[in-house]
Amino acid sequence: MSARATTRPGGRSARVQQSVHQAVRDLEAEVGRGALTVPLIAARAGVTPSTVYRRWGDLRELLSDVAVERLRPDAPPADHGGLRADLEAWTVQFAEEMSSAPGRTYIRDALLGDPGQGSAVRCSDYAAEQLKAIGVRAAGRGEAVPDLETLLDVVVAPLMYRILFRPSELSQAYVGRLVAAALGRAGSPSGT
Amino acid sequence: MSARATTRPGGRSARVQQSVHQAVRDLEAEVGRGALTVPLIAARAGVTPSTVYRRWGDLRELLSDVAVERLRPDAPPADHGGLRADLEAWTVQFAEEMSSAPGRTYIRDALLGDPGQGSAVRCSDYAAEQLKAIGVRAAGRGEAVPDLETLLDVVVAPLMYRILFRPSELSQAYVGRLVAAALGRAGSPSGT
Structure with a gap:
C-alpha cells in the first residue's frame, strides 16, 4: 500500500x-x-x-489493503495478571489467527499486493503494538520485560516463518517454548 | 509449485x-x-x-518455480574451522542474498505463486540443508550443536521476518547476536 x-x-x-x-x-x-x-x-x-x-x-493493492484491515487487532491484549501469562495467551491467539485458512490468505494478500511493503509493515506494527502494551503493563507491575525487537525476533518471527515457509502444527508446547526463550532474554541488547 | x-x-x-x-x-x-x-x-x-x-x-506458478531455483545454494557452506565462524559466515551471506533486491523479488515470487506452499517449503529446505551440513561438520569436531529447528527459529526466521515485514538494515552486529543466541541454545528441546 x-x-x-x-x-x-x-x-x-x-x-x-x-x-x-x-x-x-x-x-x-x-x-x-x-x-x-x-x-x-x-x-x-x-x-x-x-x-x-x-x-x-490496482485490484491487488486494494486486496492487500483490505487484508491488512482484517489483520488489525480489535481489542488490546487480555490481562492475565503476569507477563508470562499475558505473552502466552497473546501468542497462542496470534498463532491461531495467523495459521488459520483466512489468516494465511490475508497474510499472502498483504504481502502480494504490496511492492512498497507498506502493508507488510502495518501487519508487523499491529503485532508490535500489542506486544508493547503487554510490556508496558508488565513494567508497571515491576516485571523485567524483554525489549520489543527481541520479542519480534524470538516470538513473532518463528511463528510467521513457519506459517509461510514450513507449514506445520504450531503446538501449544512450541508456543510455550518461544515465550520461555523470550522471557530468558529480558534485558538483552536488540536492534538490527 | x-x-x-x-x-x-x-x-x-x-x-x-x-x-x-x-x-x-x-x-x-x-x-x-x-x-x-x-x-x-x-x-x-x-x-x-x-x-x-x-x-x-499459470505464469505465477512458473515464476515461483524459477525463483526457487535461483534461491538454490550453489555450493556447500564454507568451512571456517569452527561452528561459530561457520554459522556467522553462512548467516551473513544468507542475509545479504535474501535482503538484496533480486533476493526479495525471488522470495516474493516463491511465496506468492504458490498456493500449495511447495516453493516456500523448498526455500526453507535449502537453508535447512546448509545448516545441517554446518552442524554435521561441527559435531564431527566434537562441538555441541543446536538442533536444526532451533537454528531455523533463532537465526533464519528473524532474518526472513525482517526482510518481509520490517525492512531494515540487517547489520553484522545483529547477525552476530542471532548466532550467539543460537549457540546459547545448543541442546534445547525443539519441534513445533
Missing part, C-alpha cells in the same frame, strides 16, 4: 475507504475472489472505477 | 524445465517482468503454451 490510502477519519476519504472495503468483503462472499474486478467493486461501493484506481493502484 | 514439476534428471521433462526456465530468465532481462506471458515464454523455449500450462499451472 502506498501513502495514497492515508485517510482522515470521518472525511470523504474515510467514507470511500469504508464503502470500498465493505464492497470487497461482500462481493468476495457472494461471487468469490476469482470474480472480483475493480469495476464490479466500484459499482457496489457507489464510486467510479477511477476513484479506486487513483487511490489503490 | 505442485508435484507436476517433479523431474527425472536428463529426461525430456528435465530438458523442458531447463529451456522454459532459461526462457524466463532471458526474457525477463530483455523485455522486463511486466511483459512476460506464457505464450511468449513458450515460443522462446520451443514448447507449446499448453506444455507450460499443463506443467506449471
Whole structure:
C-alpha cells in the first residue's frame, strides 16, 4: 500500500475507504475472489472505477489493503495478571489467527499486493503494538520485560516463518517454548 | 509449485524445465517482468503454451518455480574451522542474498505463486540443508550443536521476518547476536 490510502477519519476519504472495503468483503462472499474486478467493486461501493484506481493502484493493492484491515487487532491484549501469562495467551491467539485458512490468505494478500511493503509493515506494527502494551503493563507491575525487537525476533518471527515457509502444527508446547526463550532474554541488547 | 514439476534428471521433462526456465530468465532481462506471458515464454523455449500450462499451472506458478531455483545454494557452506565462524559466515551471506533486491523479488515470487506452499517449503529446505551440513561438520569436531529447528527459529526466521515485514538494515552486529543466541541454545528441546 502506498501513502495514497492515508485517510482522515470521518472525511470523504474515510467514507470511500469504508464503502470500498465493505464492497470487497461482500462481493468476495457472494461471487468469490476469482470474480472480483475493480469495476464490479466500484459499482457496489457507489464510486467510479477511477476513484479506486487513483487511490489503490490496482485490484491487488486494494486486496492487500483490505487484508491488512482484517489483520488489525480489535481489542488490546487480555490481562492475565503476569507477563508470562499475558505473552502466552497473546501468542497462542496470534498463532491461531495467523495459521488459520483466512489468516494465511490475508497474510499472502498483504504481502502480494504490496511492492512498497507498506502493508507488510502495518501487519508487523499491529503485532508490535500489542506486544508493547503487554510490556508496558508488565513494567508497571515491576516485571523485567524483554525489549520489543527481541520479542519480534524470538516470538513473532518463528511463528510467521513457519506459517509461510514450513507449514506445520504450531503446538501449544512450541508456543510455550518461544515465550520461555523470550522471557530468558529480558534485558538483552536488540536492534538490527 | 505442485508435484507436476517433479523431474527425472536428463529426461525430456528435465530438458523442458531447463529451456522454459532459461526462457524466463532471458526474457525477463530483455523485455522486463511486466511483459512476460506464457505464450511468449513458450515460443522462446520451443514448447507449446499448453506444455507450460499443463506443467506449471499459470505464469505465477512458473515464476515461483524459477525463483526457487535461483534461491538454490550453489555450493556447500564454507568451512571456517569452527561452528561459530561457520554459522556467522553462512548467516551473513544468507542475509545479504535474501535482503538484496533480486533476493526479495525471488522470495516474493516463491511465496506468492504458490498456493500449495511447495516453493516456500523448498526455500526453507535449502537453508535447512546448509545448516545441517554446518552442524554435521561441527559435531564431527566434537562441538555441541543446536538442533536444526532451533537454528531455523533463532537465526533464519528473524532474518526472513525482517526482510518481509520490517525492512531494515540487517547489520553484522545483529547477525552476530542471532548466532550467539543460537549457540546459547545448543541442546534445547525443539519441534513445533
